[in-house]
Amino acid sequence: MADPEILICPACDAANRVPHARLADAPRCGKCKALLFEGRPLALEARRFDRLIGSGTLPVLVDFWAEWCGPCKAMAPTFAAAARDLEPGFRLVKIDTEAEQALAQRYAIWSIPTLVVIAGGGEVARQSGVMDRASLVRWARGAAGS
Numbered sequence: 001m002a003d004p005e006i007l008i009c010p011a012c013d014a015a016n017r018v019p020h021a022r023l024a025d026a027p028r029c030g031k032c033k034a035l036l037f038e039g040r041p042l043a044l045e046a047r048r049f050d051r052l053i054g055s056g057t058l059p060v061l062v063d064f065w066a067e068w069c070g071p072c073k074a075m076a077p078t079f080a081a082a083a084r085d086l087e088p089g090f091r092l093v094k095i096d097t098e099a100e101q102a103l104a105q106r107y108a109i110w111s112i113p114t115l116v117v118i119a120g121g122g123e124v125a126r127q128s129g130v131m132d133r134a135s136l137v138r139w140a141r142g143a144a145g146s
Contacts, residue, residue, distance in 0.1 A: 005017070007036045009034055010034065010036070010038060041063065049093065059143075060091045060118045061093070062117075063076075064115075066097045089144075097109055113130065115127045115131070
C-alpha cells in the first residue's frame with residue numbers, strides 16, 4: 001500500500017491503514033465498518049485522545065474548551081464547520097478542559113478556547129481566542145504545512 005495513513009476509527013478506536021490518495025473516498029473502518037470521517041469534530045476523553053495522537057498519522061486540530069465559556073460556545077459552530085473544510089487532511093477533536101483537567105494541564109492550557117495543532121505526536125502550533133472559519137482553516141493548514 002503506497003503512502004498509507006493510519007486512521008483511528010472514531011467509533012471503535014481500531015487503527016486502519018488507508019492510502020493517502022484514498023482519504024477523500026469515504027473510507028470505512030475495517031473492524032466495525034463505521035465511516036472514518038464524519039464531517040464533525042470528535043469529543044474525546046484522555047485515553048482516546050492519547051490513542052489518536054500516539055497511533056494516528058494525520059495532523060490533529062484540538063479545540064480545548066469548557067461548557068461555561070462564552071467564547072468557547074461562540075467558537076463551537078465555527079470549529080464544527082471547519083471540520084468539513086479540513087477533513088480528510090486533519091482529524092478535529094474537542095477536549096472539555098473541565099472533564100479532562102489533567103490533559104489540559106499537560107498541554108498548559110491557561111485560556112480557552114485554545115486551538116492546538118499536533119503533528120507527528122507533538123505540538124506544532126497554538127492559537128487562543130475565537131477565530132472565523134476562513135482564518136481557522138488557513139491557520140491550521142499553514143501550521144501543518146498542508
